[in-house]
Amino acid sequence: MALTALICDDSLLARNQMKKSLPGAFDAEIVTATNGLEALNVLRSQEIGVVFLDLTMPELDGVGVLEAIKAEKMDVFVIVVSADIQPEMQKRVMDLGALAFIHKPVNTDKLSAVMRQYGLI
Amino acid sequence: MSIDWLSGPLLQQLNSGVILLNTQLQIVYINPYICRRADIQLESVQGKDIFSVFTDAPKAWLSRKLNSVLSLQSPAFSSWEQRQYLFKLPHLRPVSSANEYMAQNCNMLPLTEPVTGEHYVCLLIEDATDAYVYQNQLQQSNLQLQQVNRLDGLTGVLNRNYWQQQLEVEVQRAARYQHPLSLLFFDLDKFKRLNDDYGHQAGDLVLIEVAKLIGSLLRETDLFGRYGGEEFAIILPDTPLDGAIEVAKRICRRVAATPIAYKQQNLMTSVSVGVSQFSSADSADDLIQQADLALYQAKRNGRNQVVTYYPGLIDSLKKVKTN
Amino acid sequence: MTDLSFTEEQRDCLQELINVAMGLASDKLARFLNTFVHLQVPAIGLVSAAEIPEQFRGQYQGLNSSMISLGFFGDGGLRGETILLYQLDNAGKIAALLGYDDDATSEAEMLTDISSILTTTFLNGLADQLENSFSYAAPRIISSRDSDFISKLEQTAFHWQLALKVDIRYELTDYSFDCNMILLIPGEAVLKLKTILDHVLAEF
Structure with missing residues (x-):
């Protein structure tokens, strides 16, 4: 069975950019969420292999999602994709268990490098 | 291509x-x-x-x-x-x-x-x-225009309008920083007579020369203006009453002692001076009125002298009038 | 009247592109100024020319503020103007930020220098996202600490009725300095921007 990936971003453009930038070698089913609460609902109801997570979102932000994942001991890879480049923010999400931090704008090269490193492709 | x-x-x-x-x-x-x-x-x-x-x-x-x-x-x-x-x-x-x-x-x-x-x-x-x-040319012209707008055409001292604006500024400053501030009002004695005897040209010359003489006795920061006709006023920032009285007396002495040459004649003139000092409750108008009352008293006392305003002055003037 | 308002997709697209441009600008500024500059998520909306002085009055009245304008032109009829607003209670902070240790630089010059750095860094990032490139006019001081900038603004004739207004706040992480940038894209150019956004959307 193929892996399922969750793309969580409040921006439609960002979600579409993300889908389009995923490397061709990444064989996964894609589901999407537009805020943190939606993302948690998806994570609790189905098996997700990897989450591409934006940080600044309404309802529940990316940090909140990471905290919930940690608290509920969910087994999922999280790759944060954000325009926020503050070093403190990067440290905070890595401490919360994120696998990698990708600066927007995303492109296939950046994604491939990270995903290869963690054996996702 | x-x-x-x-x-x-x-x-x-x-x-x-x-x-x-x-x-x-x-x-x-x-x-x-x-x-x-x-x-x-x-x-x-x-x-x-x-x-x-x-x-x-x-x-x-x-x-x-x-x-x-x-x-x-x-x-x-x-x-x-x-x-x-x-x-x-x-x-x-x-x-x-x-x-x-x-x-x-x-x-x-x-x-x-x-x-x-x-x-x-x-x-x-x-x-x-x-x-x-x-x-640069524009700035120069603007500066000149500004000067023209601020000065009295005849004597070259500040005109009444600008002088009064400056008084408002100085009063506010004195109130805020609790600095002393004094005001002199003076008037050329028997100026109408001078005009009648020697003509308006002589009158104008005397106004110009007296303004020049008094200007030379003042500090850079004092604000010297023509209040109207032969009446002048001087704002003395950072100056307490005793200092202002000294300035007033010097003005009085020097004007009386300085002859003004007009068509082979020496014209003699004198000034009467009223002095007032700012205290925290005063407005600019209060200060003007007090100096003006003191000037009135100086005239009444026989001219060519300095009178300082005091709170009872208005009552004594009233008494004189009713008598 | 031509409809300048954005569809939800266009608004989302612009917001995302601006967020990304802000991130890129933060990164570049951090490297150049050796201190972290945080750009805050902007407010985007249409404003009428008549509202602008009133809005600024509410925000800046009575403050010791300076206003610097910088115009830009891009391909495809895109153009606009940014206005940077500073509170000038500590102009020395700007000098330190720019690394000016000589006294030869006037306050006016420091303001135009920091303005062009903050503005063009962000706008270049935005131009990249829009697959465009901008050229810039020299920054101009609209008002400095000597003048009331709101009355200056009221005297400024705006040759547009409606404009797209984006508010962006720049803040140093230690809060020692902050300023606001207002990006204004006037009526006709808003239509061009909508076309450009539609192209970006069509790509994804």
């Missing part, structure tokens, strides 16, 4: 300066516009540090700017309004303009060589001398 041939002649004939620098801020290219004005040969300056060629350029500031262009890959600007020029270059109005060097606007642009990918910074320099000259 290819337009690759265009850039050569354009750089040769462009009526703006072009300086291309590499990331070490060494000269790669300078167009003839700059070479001619700076009297340099391109071949002899190529590869040299820009600041070793233009030794008068503001090195610390400009190199910081140029580095911002290179590291941010964003343009930077310099305007003659903030910095008249970057490079000392002659301009083309040596006769009609007073300033020595070309006023400059400068654009600093990040450029990337398309094949090697090397970064450069390009300075585009435009002559803004005309704008600079016009602006």
Whole structure:
């Protein structure tokens, strides 16, 4: 069975950019969420292999999602994709268990490098 | 049609300066516009540090700017309004303009060589001398207009309108910082008689000469104005009452002792002076009214003297009137 | 009247592109200024020319403020103007930020220098996102500490009725300095921007 990936971003453009930038070698089913609460609902109801997570979102932000994942001991890879480049923010999400931090704008090269490193492709 | 041939002649004939620098801020290219004005040969300056060629350029500031262009890959600007020029270059109005060097606007642009990918910074320099000259002329005219609007046409001291504005300012300042502030009001004695006996020309001359004499007795910071007709007023900032009385007495003595020459005659005149001192509850109008009352009392006492306002003065004046 | 308002997709697209441009600008500024500059998520909306002085009055009245304008032109008819607003209670902070240690630089020059750095860095990032490139006019001081900038603004004739207004706040992480940028894209150019956004959307 193929892996399922969750793309969580409040921006439609960002979600579409993300889908389009995923490397061709990444064989996964894609589901999407537009805020943190939606993302948690998806994570609790189905098996997700990897989450591409934006940080600044309404309802529940990316940090909140990471905290919930940690608290509920969910087994999922999280790759944060954000325009926020503050070093403190990067440290905070890595401490919360994120696998990698990708600066927007995303492109296939950046994604491939990270995903290869963690054996996702 | 290819337009690759265009850039050569354009750089040769462009009526703006072009300086291309590499990331070490060494000269790669300078167009003839700059070479001619700076009297340099391109071949002899190529590869040299820009600041070793233009030794008068503001090195610390400009190199910081140029580095911002290179590291941010964003343009930077310099305007003659903030910095008249970057490079000392002659301009083309040596006769009609007073300033020595070309006023400059400068654009600093990040450029990337398309094949090697090397970064450069390009300075585009435009002559803004005309704008600079016009602006200076405009400022001069504005300054003159402002002066005209503030001064009394006959005597050259402040006119009443501007003097009163200044009094408001000084009163506010004295109130805020609790500084002393005094006011003198004075009037030429028997001025109507002088006009009748010698004519208005003589009257005008006396006003001019007395104003000149008193002006010479005042400090730079004192504000001397013509209140109307033969009545004048002086704001003495940072001056307590005793100091103001001293000034008033000196004015009185000097005017009475100084003859004014008019058509082979010596005209003698004198002034009566009223003095008031600001206290925290006073408005500018209060201060004027108090000095004016004191002046009235000085006239009544027989002229050519100084009277200081005191709170009971108004009552004594009333008594005199009812008697 | 031509409809300048954005569809939800266009608004989302612009917001995302601006967020990304802000991130890129933060990164570049952090490297250049050796201190972290945080750009805050902007407010985007259409404003009428008549509202502008009133809005600024509410925000800046009575403060010791300076206002610097910088115009830009892009391909495809895109153009606009940014206005940077500073509170000038500590102009020395700007000098330190720019690394100016000589006294030869006037306050006016420091303001135009910091303005062009903050503005063009962000706008270059935005131009990249829009697959465009901008050229810039030299920054101009609209008002400084000597003048009431709101009355200056009221005297400024705006040759547009409606404009797209984007508010962006720049803040140093230690809060020692902050300023606001207002990006204004006037009526006709808003239509061009909508076309450009539609192109970006069509790509994804």
